[in-house]
Amino acid sequence: MTRPIRAVALISGGLDSMLAARLIQDQGVHVEGLNFYTGFCVEGHTHAIRRHDRDRPKRNNALWVAEQLGVPLHIVDVVEDYKDVVINPRHGYGQFMNPCLDCKGFMVARAREWMEQHDFDFIITGEVIGQRPKSQLRRSMPIVARESGAGDRLLRPLCAKLLEPTLPEREGWVDREQLLDWSGRSRKPQIELAEAFGFEDYAQPAGGCCFLTDPYYSRKLRDLWQARGERRYELDDIMLLKVGRHLRPRPHFKLIIAREEGENRFLQGYRRAFTHLEPVTHPGPLCLLDGEASDEDLQLAARLVARFSRGREAPSVTVAVAGAGGADRRELSVPPLPVEQVPQEWYIT
Numbered sequence: 001m002t003r004p005i006r007a008v009a010l011i012s013g014g015l016d017s018m019l020a021a022r023l024i025q026d027q028g029v030h031v032e033g034l035n036f037y038t039g040f041c042v043e044g045h046t047h048a049i050r051r052h053d054r055d056r057p058k059r060n061n062a063l064w065v066a067e068q069l070g071v072p073l074h075i076v077d078v079v080e081d082y083k084d085v086v087i088n089p090r091h092g093y094g095q096f097m098n099p100c101l102d103c104k105g106f107m108v109a110r111a112r113e114w115m116e117q118h119d120f121d122f123i124i125t126g127e128v129i130g131q132r133p134k135s136q137l138r139r140s141m142p143i144v145a146r147e148s149g150a151g152d153r154l155l156r157p158l159c160a161k162l163l164e165p166t167l168p169e170r171e172g173w174v175d176r177e178q179l180l181d182w183s184g185r186s187r188k189p190q191i192e193l194a195e196a197f198g199f200e201d202y203a204q205p206a207g208g209c210c211f212l213t214d215p216y217y218s219r220k221l222r223d224l225w226q227a228r229g230e231r232r233y234e235l236d237d238i239m240l241l242k243v244g245r246h247l248r249p250r251p252h253f254k255l256i257i258a259r260e261e262g263e264n265r266f267l268q269g270y271r272r273a274f275t276h277l278e279p280v281t282h283p284g285p286l287c288l289l290d291g292e293a294s295d296e297d298l299q300l301a302a303r304l305v306a307r308f309s310r311g312r313e314a315p316s317v318t319v320a321v322a323g324a325g326g327a328d329r330r331e332l333s334v335p336p337l338p339v340e341q342v343p344q345e346w347y348i349t
């Protein structure tokens with residue numbers, strides 16, 4: 001070969017993929033990063049919305065990692081294609097609604113396509129055997145390689161020595177001896193290697209990068225499908241599951257109530273699409289109503305919104321109710337619903 005060997009690294013924004021890419025860079029291979037936007041990513045806008053997250057860095061961790069490594073990053077929007085992974089995972093879900101094994105297969109398959117289109121030689125991922133249940137079990141590794149079509153062009157530098165040699169190792173594009181043999185859940189080796197490389201700041205090593213591993217988020221997603229009577233979603237649906245307090249007082253509608261100022265501002269953008277309620281006489285949260293509501297339901301919704309306003313102890317709170325885009329605006333004066341009349345099962349979060 002006359003050109004340098006080129007590898008595409010899946011960059012999630014976490015430490016493992018960062019270390020894996022760096023190990024291969026250090027062997028003189030040209031590395032570029034690939035990051036897939038699924039809509040379920042934890043980083044990004046949610047930290048920018050909520051006030052209590054304001055001390056966290058407002059950064060895209062994948063871009064930040066690429067910058068630390070000095071490699072170009074290609075961010076690919078896979079929102080549409082990823083739906084099938086979440087809705088119909090062939091290998092099922094993990095502990096919550098996380099279809100990790102299918103997700104890995106999907107991402108490596110997309111990386112393989114990218115590799116072929118851009119004339120790269122192999123793919124790098126930051127997997128470690130036994131690090132996460134199911135998707136990183138030793139027996140899952142060949143499944144991902146096979147089902148993605150990547151075969152032995154898929155190299156996992158952090159645990160390569162525990163696996164069969166791949167094409168890049170056999171061809172001498174990388175030195176297997178310089179790869180690692182990590183397994184298990186301990187994060188100690190990652191942290192030590194990060195220090196050795198001089199990486200002082202990186203995303204929480206054990207932190208999930210995807211909302212599908214969150215029990216509350218998963219519950220809200222299941223509730224959404226159940227209320228709709230079908231398993232489908234749009235990007236706005238999954239964005240809204242990340243924001244606000246979700247309550248379902250009746251099977252045919254739910255309320256999304258802002259928990260703080262940042263969420264209030266974010267939900268404002270959805271007033272054009274949803275019936276919405278907001279206290280007028282007292283400071284309080286904006287609330288979106290998802291579903292169909294009768295006049296009686298709107299009364300109940302207004303009482304709940306009053307309950308979460310500063311007028312919760314007042315005899316009456318006036319709540320403005322309007323249809324999507326502000327249609328049919330009216331004001332309802334209602335007594336706030338006492339806390340003991342809000343059953344726990346109404347809370348989806």
Ligand code: SF4
Pocket residue numbers: 098099100101103104135208209210211212213
């Ligand atoms: S945690 Fe989320 S992004 Fe990561 S493999 Fe599982 S489903 Fe995919």
